[in-house]
Amino acid sequence: MKPTAQQIANFETRYFKPDFIEKNGDKPVPWKRLDKALARLRVHILDGIAPAVANLLSPMAKRIKELEATVTALQQANEKTLADSFRGAWMAGTVFARGSLAVHDGSLWIALANSDQKPGTSADWKLICKRGRDGKDAR
Numbered sequence: 001m002k003p004t005a006q007q008i009a010n011f012e013t014r015y016f017k018p019d020f021i022e023k024n025g026d027k028p029v030p031w032k033r034l035d036k037a038l039a040r041l042r043v044h045i046l047d048g049i050a051p052a053v054a055n056l057l058s059p060m061a062k063r064i065k066e067l068e069a070t071v072t073a074l075q076q077a078n079e080k081t082l083a084d085s086f087r088g089a090w091m092a093g094t095v096f097a098r099g100s101l102a103v104h105d106g107s108l109w110i111a112l113a114n115s116d117q118k119p120g121t122s123a124d125w126k127l128i129c130k131r132g133r134d135g136k137d138a139r
Contacts, residue, residue: 003048085110090119106131 087096090104096111103109104119108129115124 092116092118101128 082101085099086101088103090096090102090109093116095114095116096102098111098113100111101108102111102119107119107127109119109125110128111124112126113124115122117124119125120127
């Protein structure tokens with residue numbers, strides 16, 4: 001953002017007064033007066049820079065928030081184990097979320113998608129461990 005000629009002229013008349021130099025020459029300037037002039041100059045510069053800096057930083061701040069949310073989600077997902085996914089025996093009418101483990105007819109199944117279908121009857125389920133054979137002493 002380039003200042004206009006009028007803004008430059010206003011700035012020069014506010015802060016660089018030729019009459020001051022003509023009157024005082026190279027005499028020392030009182031610190032209070034110099035400090036006030038520098039404070040005004042600082043405010044003027046910051047007023048000009050602040051919007052540009054805000055425009056540059058706002059996309060980065062937004063991206064940082066997105067990344068922090070992603071990190072939080074990954075940390076929470078990393079804390080889950082298979083035990084957290086095990087839902088027990090499959091029950092009709094119950095929707096099993098993707099990644100859920102369920103037992104049906106003695107076999108262990110994992111849900112590949114949110115499903116209320118019976119394991120083994122749709123592509124929503126994948127067999128993890130097939131049930132074993134009945135032994136001689138089975139009743």
